[in-house]
Each structure stands twice: as C-alpha cells, then as structure tokens.
Amino acid sequence: MVSWTGFSKKIPAERWDHLEKNQIISKEGLQRLTQQNLLPLTTANQMAENVIGRLALPLSLAPDFLVNGEVYHLPMVTEEPSVVAAASYAAKLIKRSGGFTAAVHQRQMIGQIALTGLVDHEKARQTILKQEDELLAAANAAHPSIVKRGGGAREIKVEINEKFLIVYLSIDTQEAMGANIVNTMMEAITPNLEQLTGGQSLMAILSNYATNSLVTAQCAVDLRYLSRNKKEAQILAQKIELASELAQVDPYRASTHNKGIFNGIDALVIATGNDWRAIEAGAHAYAAATGSYRGLSQWIFDREANQIIGSLTLPMPIATKGGSIGLNPSVQLAFDLLENPDAKTLAGLVVSLGLAQNFAALKALVGSGIQAGHMKLQAKSLALLAGATDQQVPQMVSQLLQEKHMNLEVAQKILKNLD
Numbered sequence: 001m002v003s004w005t006g007f008s009k010k011i012p013a014e015r016w017d018h019l020e021k022n023q024i025i026s027k028e029g030l031q032r033l034t035q036q037n038l039l040p041l042t043t044a045n046q047m048a049e050n051v052i053g054r055l056a057l058p059l060s061l062a063p064d065f066l067v068n069g070e071v072y073h074l075p076m077v078t079e080e081p082s083v084v085a086a087a088s089y090a091a092k093l094i095k096r097s098g099g100f101t102a103a104v105h106q107r108q109m110i111g112q113i114a115l116t117g118l119v120d121h122e123k124a125r126q127t128i129l130k131q132e133d134e135l136l137a138a139a140n141a142a143h144p145s146i147v148k149r150g151g152g153a154r155e156i157k158v159e160i161n162e163k164f165l166i167v168y169l170s171i172d173t174q175e176a177m178g179a180n181i182v183n184t185m186m187e188a189i190t191p192n193l194e195q196l197t198g199g200q201s202l203m204a205i206l207s208n209y210a211t212n213s214l215v216t217a218q219c220a221v222d223l224r225y226l227s228r229n230k231k232e233a234q235i236l237a238q239k240i241e242l243a244s245e246l247a248q249v250d251p252y253r254a255s256t257h258n259k260g261i262f263n264g265i266d267a268l269v270i271a272t273g274n275d276w277r278a279i280e281a282g283a284h285a286y287a288a289a290t291g292s293y294r295g296l297s298q299w300i301f302d303r304e305a306n307q308i309i310g311s312l313t314l315p316m317p318i319a320t321k322g323g324s325i326g327l328n329p330s331v332q333l334a335f336d337l338l339e340n341p342d343a344k345t346l347a348g349l350v351v352s353l354g355l356a357q358n359f360a361a362l363k364a365l366v367g368s369g370i371q372a373g374h375m376k377l378q379a380k381s382l383a384l385l386a387g388a389t390d391q392q393v394p395q396m397v398s399q400l401l402q403e404k405h406m407n408l409e410v411a412q413k414i415l416k417n418l419d
C-alpha cells in the first residue's frame with residue numbers, strides 16, 4: 001500500500017519521484033510531466049480559433065480515493081487554493097470509513113427536435129410513435145460507426161408543449177460525450193419527422209440535460225473521524241445534516257452548496273479534457289428538477305450506525321473519447337494517472353470527488369468555519385504576489401496573519417523588512 005503521508009509537504013520534483021517509485025505514472029507520463037511541455041502550440045491551434053498562446057493552470061493530485069473497492073489518484077486542475085487539500089482530506093476519512101460506492105444508472109445522451117406549425121399535436125405524436133423503429137433505424141444509418149461500437153439510437157419520446165411538439169431521441173454514445181454523434185442523428189431524422197407530421201423543425205440538437213446519464217455516489221463517514229470528542233462529533237454530525245437540509249430549502253445556500261461540489265467535479269472534468277460547460281449546464285438543470293433549485297447532495301446522520309451518510313446524484317455524461325481528449329497531451333497524462341478508466345468508471349470517480357469536496361466544505365463550515373484556512377492560503381497567495389521566495393513564504397504568512405488587514409501593500413512592506 002502506497003503511503004501518502006507528507007505528499008503535500010513535498011516540492012513538485014519530490015512528488016514526481018513519489019509517483020515514479022510507486023509506479024503511479026508511466027514512463028511516458030512522467031516524461032510529459034517533467035518536460036512541462038504539455039500542449040504544443042501547433043496542437044492548441046487545431047483545438048480553437050484565433051489561437052495566440054496557451055494558458056497554464058496548476059495540475060494537482062488528490063490521492064487515495066477508494067471507489068467501488070479500487071484505489072484511484074485523481075488529477076485535478078484548479079486555480080483555487082484549498083480545493084485539493086480539502087478533497088484529499090475528505091478522501092482519507094472516507095477511505096477509513098469504507099470508501100465510496102458509485103453507481104451509473106444508465107449512460108445515454110438525449111437529442112431533441114422541436115416541431116412547430118402542427119394542427120393536431122396528439123395525432124402527430126401518435127404517428128411518430130408508430131414509426132419509432134423506422135426512425136431509430138434512420139438515426140443509426142446516419143452514424144453507423146457508433147452502432148458498430150455497440151451504441152446507437154435506443155428510444156423515442158414525444159412531448160406536447162403548447163406551441164411545440166418535442167421529439168426526444170435517446171442514444172447510447174458509448175465512450176463519447178456524443179454531441180456530434182447526437183446532432184448528426186437528429187439532423188438525419190428531421191426530414192422524416194417533418195414529412196410524417198406536416199410540421200417544421202425549429203431546431204435539432206443535443207440536450208445537455210442528460211437525465212439518462214445519472215450517476216450516484218455514496219459514502220459514510222464514521223463519527224470518530226469528525227472529532228475525537230464524542231459529544232463534539234455528534235454535534236458536528238447533526239449540523240452537517242442540518243446544512244444539507246438548508247441546501248434543500250434555500251436556493252441562496254443551494255447555489256453555494258453546489259458550487260462547492262463543482263470545485264471538485266470541474267477540476268477532474270477539466271483535467272480529463274471534457275466539456276465542463278456541458279456538465280455544469282446539465283447538473284444545474286437537474287438541481288432545479290423539482291421546480292426549485294436545490295442542493296445536489298444530501299447528508300443524513302445515522303444515529304444507530306454512528307455515521308454520517310452522504311449521497312450525490314447528477315447527470316454525468318463524461319467521455320474518454322472524442323472532442324479534444326485524444327489531442328491534448330496533458331489530458332493523456334490525466335488518463336495515465338487514472339489508469340485509463342472507461343467512461344462509466346470515470347463518471348463514478350467524478351461524482352465521488354464532488355461528494356468528497358462537499359463533505360469537506362460542510363464539515364469546515366459547521367465546524368471551525370472556512371475562513372481560518374482560507375486566510376492562510378490568501379496570505380500565501382499575497383506573499384507570492386509580493387515576490388517572496390519559497391523560503392520566505394512561511395515567515396511572510398505568519399506575519400501577514402498577525403496583521404489586522406491583509407493586502408498586497410502590507411505584504412510588500414513585510415517583504416521589504418525581511419530583505
């Protein structure tokens with residue numbers, strides 16, 4: 001078993017040694033990491049338009065996530081201090097309490113075609129449903145390679161919505177997120193639908209509300225890991241349960257609750273080269289599925305088992321193929337660290353990380369508060385911004401924390417006195 005004690009205190013070169021010695025990274029991956037040439041300009045220029053450079057962000061590792069009985073080390077791309085530390089801390093407590101279970105309920109993407117100008121919506125709906133097999137065959141004929149890979153169009157649903165007749169096509173896109181696969185299929189069946197119904201298509205496009213790609217992560221945390229003091233641990237557990245309830249009833253809190261979840265989710269989604277806008281859009285729509293925006297996770301204090309039990313469900317149409325995933329060498333590095341999971345496994349890891357992040361945030365919020373930790377990290381950022389060297393940072397941080405008000409000017413003054 002690999003020990004991660006002290007990993008956070010190491011410098012990056014020592015962390016590379018740790019990854020190499022413990023065979024957590026391949027030789028090729030290590031080379032990519034140490035050469036720091038993670039995205040050639042020529043490749044960047046193929047990925048977007050009007051490219052003039054690349055923007056770098058920290059790539060971190062949150063080690064030791066126990067998910068469905070396997071240990072994973074999660075690459076995280078984030079510029080926000082404390083996110084990776086919080087995720088790693090939560091992963092440690094959750095591993096000691098038995099780890100995460102992650103379940104992928106289904107993995108299909110949904111495309112929609114909105115038809116207008118219809119006289120009899122109900123009749124049009126019946127006509128479409130009678131032709132379901134033919135329409136599915138036409139959709140599959142438009143993208144035969146995904147059918148060869150075991151995927152393809154699976155089901156048609158039709159909804160009547162005042163001015164619109166909306167046709168939803170559910171598609172198994174296998175390892176891809178499937179935007180282009182879905183859009184190709186939707187456009188292919190548009191003329192058939194117009195002919196069948198006499199209506200006109202307003203648009204034919206993938207929906208990011210991926211309700212056929214729901215994933216649930218669950219975990220328990222033993223009360224003894226909340227605090228050594230039994231009474232204090234119970235109070236914390238009650239407060240975490242209450243905080244979870246607050247996020248169900250107050251959208252102001254729910255928004256921040258979910259932002260915390262996405263601190264983790266986005267970091268892994270970005271590291272794996274996935275479309276984080278798509279995942280955010282789907283999850284926020286899901287958070288409002290009941291008609292009011294609510295927290296995506298829930299925590300219950302199991303007083304008999306002496307555990308706090310967390311659960312997070314959201315759409316997670318994450319991909320291991322397609323888009324820029326194969327193009328970007330730093331993304332390949334992330335897959336290397338993850339030991340090349342398939343899309344369903346990766347989806348489980350992403351949602352587990354979101355739950356871990358949520359746990360750490362709630363524990364800090366209802367316990368010591370998050371400001372103490374944040375101020376320390378803020379002081380570190382200010383010290384670096386003022387120009388402190390690595391050696392000067394610890395002293396700068398402790399002096400800054402004693403100041404009534406911390407800002408760059410104060411940091412610069414302290415640094416001047418250190419020189």
Ligand code: NDP
Pocket residue numbers: 145146149173174175176177178179180181182206207208275278319321322323324
């Ligand atoms: P691609 O267009 O890259 O298509 C994925 C391709 O990967 C497939 O067509 C398939 O090609 C190939 N592939 C190889 N192996 C597999 C496998 N095992 N399973 C599935 N496919 C495999 O990507 P997507 O269609 O997934 O679209 C994602 C991109 O679309 C992202 O960049 C996203 O940002 C963008 N996008 C998003 C939108 C949205 O979210 N609303 C809208 C429009 C675009 P083959 O089978 O032919 O080899």
